[in-house]
Amino acid sequence: MNEQQLQTLLEQMTLDEKAGQLIQLATPFLKGSSDGGQITGPMEGMGINEKVVENTGSVLGASGAKEIKNIQKVHLEQNRLGIPLLFMSDIVHGYKTIFPVPLAVGCSWDLDLAEKSAEAAAVEASVSGIHVTFAPMVDLSRDPRWGRVMESTGEDAYLNSEFARAFVRGFQGDFENDNQRVASCVKHFAAYGAAEGGRDYNTVDMSEWQLRENYLPAYKAALDEGCEMVMTAFNILNGVPSTGNKDLMRELLRKEWGFNGVLISDWGAVKELIPHGVAEDEKEAARKALEAGVDIEMMTECYINHVQNLVSEGILSESLVDEAVLRILKLKQKLGLFDNPYRGADEKLESELILSDNHRATARELAAKSAVLLKNDGALPLKKSQKAALIGPFAESHDILGPWSWLGSKEDTITLDRGIRSYAKDVQIAEGSGIDSGSSSQIQSALKAAHEADVIVLALGESSDMSGEAGSRTDIRLPESQLDLIQELKHLNKPIVTVLFNGRPLDLHGVIDESNAILEAWYPGTEGGQAVADLLYGTTAPSGKLAMSFPQSAGQIPVYYNHYNTGRPKNAPDAQERYVSQYLDSPNGPLFPFGYGLSYTTYSYSDVSLSSQVLKEGETLTISSKVKNTGDVAGEEVVQLYVKDLSGEVVRPVKELKRFERVYLKPGQEKEISFTIDESDLRYYHSNLEYLSDAGDFKVFIGCDSKANNSASFKLVK
Numbered sequence: 001m002n003e004q005q006l007q008t009l010l011e012q013m014t015l016d017e018k019a020g021q022l023i024q025l026a027t028p029f030l031k032g033s034s035d036g037g038q039i040t041g042p043m044e045g046m047g048i049n050e051k052v053v054e055n056t057g058s059v060l061g062a063s064g065a066k067e068i069k070n071i072q073k074v075h076l077e078q079n080r081l082g083i084p085l086l087f088m089s090d091i092v093h094g095y096k097t098i099f100p101v102p103l104a105v106g107c108s109w110d111l112d113l114a115e116k117s118a119e120a121a122a123v124e125a126s127v128s129g130i131h132v133t134f135a136p137m138v139d140l141s142r143d144p145r146w147g148r149v150m151e152s153t154g155e156d157a158y159l160n161s162e163f164a165r166a167f168v169r170g171f172q173g174d175f176e177n178d179n180q181r182v183a184s185c186v187k188h189f190a191a192y193g194a195a196e197g198g199r200d201y202n203t204v205d206m207s208e209w210q211l212r213e214n215y216l217p218a219y220k221a222a223l224d225e226g227c228e229m230v231m232t233a234f235n236i237l238n239g240v241p242s243t244g245n246k247d248l249m250r251e252l253l254r255k256e257w258g259f260n261g262v263l264i265s266d267w268g269a270v271k272e273l274i275p276h277g278v279a280e281d282e283k284e285a286a287r288k289a290l291e292a293g294v295d296i297e298m299m300t301e302c303y304i305n306h307v308q309n310l311v312s313e314g315i316l317s318e319s320l321v322d323e324a325v326l327r328i329l330k331l332k333q334k335l336g337l338f339d340n341p342y343r344g345a346d347e348k349l350e351s352e353l354i355l356s357d358n359h360r361a362t363a364r365e366l367a368a369k370s371a372v373l374l375k376n377d378g379a380l381p382l383k384k385s386q387k388a389a390l391i392g393p394f395a396e397s398h399d400i401l402g403p404w405s406w407l408g409s410k411e412d413t414i415t416l417d418r419g420i421r422s423y424a425k426d427v428q429i430a431e432g433s434g435i436d437s438g439s440s441s442q443i444q445s446a447l448k449a450a451h452e453a454d455v456i457v458l459a460l461g462e463s464s465d466m467s468g469e470a471g472s473r474t475d476i477r478l479p480e481s482q483l484d485l486i487q488e489l490k491h492l493n494k495p496i497v498t499v500l501f502n503g504r505p506l507d508l509h510g511v512i513d514e515s516n517a518i519l520e521a522w523y524p525g526t527e528g529g530q531a532v533a534d535l536l537y538g539t540t541a542p543s544g545k546l547a548m549s550f551p552q553s554a555g556q557i558p559v560y561y562n563h564y565n566t567g568r569p570k571n572a573p574d575a576q577e578r579y580v581s582q583y584l585d586s587p588n589g590p591l592f593p594f595g596y597g598l599s600y601t602t603y604s605y606s607d608v609s610l611s612s613q614v615l616k617e618g619e620t621l622t623i624s625s626k627v628k629n630t631g632d633v634a635g636e637e638v639v640q641l642y643v644k645d646l647s648g649e650v651v652r653p654v655k656e657l658k659r660f661e662r663v664y665l666k667p668g669q670e671k672e673i674s675f676t677i678d679e680s681d682l683r684y685y686h687s688n689l690e691y692l693s694d695a696g697d698f699k700v701f702i703g704c705d706s707k708a709n710n711s712a713s714f715k716l717v718k
């Protein structure tokens, strides 16, 4: 169908049919679905009758070629104009082959591999009939109490933007011509990651300056990469819920950024305008969301029940409804659904491509690159000849896929004990403790297993429902029963290698001093147990670097690397002892900073050299350092470039990540790593929100993490 034909189709639609395109229903509402199709109590309560279902535009959460083809077939028989359904699902870090959670992927600093994982997810999803994924989630967050930090790639606007682009490339590819890719929906617009106190769905209040500096860039990057859709956020932003926020979506997203794709509400967020207290009733909620530019209402009924009246009473112009419907029809057309409503859905390809060796290999590589070695006094790597005791609630757990792995299965998951057994046959295993409760008999069996061993591998962490949506915590230490277990084992005076499975940076009190080595494995996915074992036994050297700081304690939150100086910085040469910006009972800095991660080898960096001491507008500056592997094993180092603007019109962060590169180095090998920047890399938002650079002095740093102090200076001349 061409543009003109879509317009003609729109003209044939009744207002009810148009409103139908604007609602998204979950699979059980749809006829032809295996578990539904009946109008039951709750649906009736929503005003959802058979006619509404027949007119529905899109479906949430369906999976499987057979099921989706059937729903589509039945729908097309009933829909008067034969408009196909759009199938959307949360394919966040894999369909059935589950990759590490996005926060872990952020720690890989490997954009190509991130793209490859998204492509694999798209292939599996599209042969299963899915057209759109609700990903990437790019909400910048500086608060590990918020359970959804595991869904984003961390605390930095630049790193998040680069990953946003990589994910969009991977999911979408050339989806208009390639049935094995999906359209992608960036979320949650906007600033959901800044929820007060880290409590999910909570208030967000920030200056527009801060919003533009740090929180908006990753959404924009996804859209610049061609991302088709945007999802609203649950939070209010500066007093107005995002889902009814005209300034945010009509003005900024649509007018300023020129986004003309489909904007969908988050689940129930249109109706939530009522409890937020900005709409009296469903009718007002519908009006506000439509006026703000929300095309699809996910899972509530404000549009479907009120669009008709809003238009007939002259409160809402029908052109606003038409505009939204047309955007949805266009997306259906781009996906080729008018020509082939079943698109990529194909049972045969499902059996060939899902969990293919290729996809599993990518999952294994990415899991290995995502894990971060936080501490090592030489206990790692393990030797096959060592007798290991594998202890802890994650020793044999399948719960290593993480939130948003609803299609991943237990049978397909390689657990840690399986991975370790591929290296060492003689392993004693004991649970030692449950996730958050333990018994003395569990501890006794753990002590027994540990007694005979040369080394204790302690697999600890959070169950996956302790993070993710609605997974906020105020105390981000490991649960007490696990801390008790480690204390008991400590008495044995044997080396303890702790492997952590969790979805957020943790407070490591009770773990850090007690462990000889700590490997942060996050939720590593389908191949997780194997990838972690590969790292523990040194087949692969750890190379992950933190995409989010680990605080000393929850009391320090937010703690992030690119903070501003105060007028009384603690480290100033003339700083007083007391009257400086500091805590009396904790360092200011995190336990582990952004960018940090150890390996089984070490690297040295030569002094930073510059192609010039002066950077002029229109020219480029090359910044280099020679990086050498000074250890005995090969490794991959993530070389990081940071910039500091010494004086600005508004305050500038103490450091800002500008470039990075993953480099493979054999023992003794040295490579010169060069980064090129220009004036545009030095722009920032001024107090009047203009995005400009200022002439003046800058410092650049090249190093292994955000603490790098290997620096050189240059001047920007304009």
Ligand code: NOJ
Binding pocket: 090, 134, 187, 266, 267, 469
């Ligand atoms: C709510 C979540 O906030 C969002 O990320 C997700 O895409 C939708 N539910 C649909 O499952």
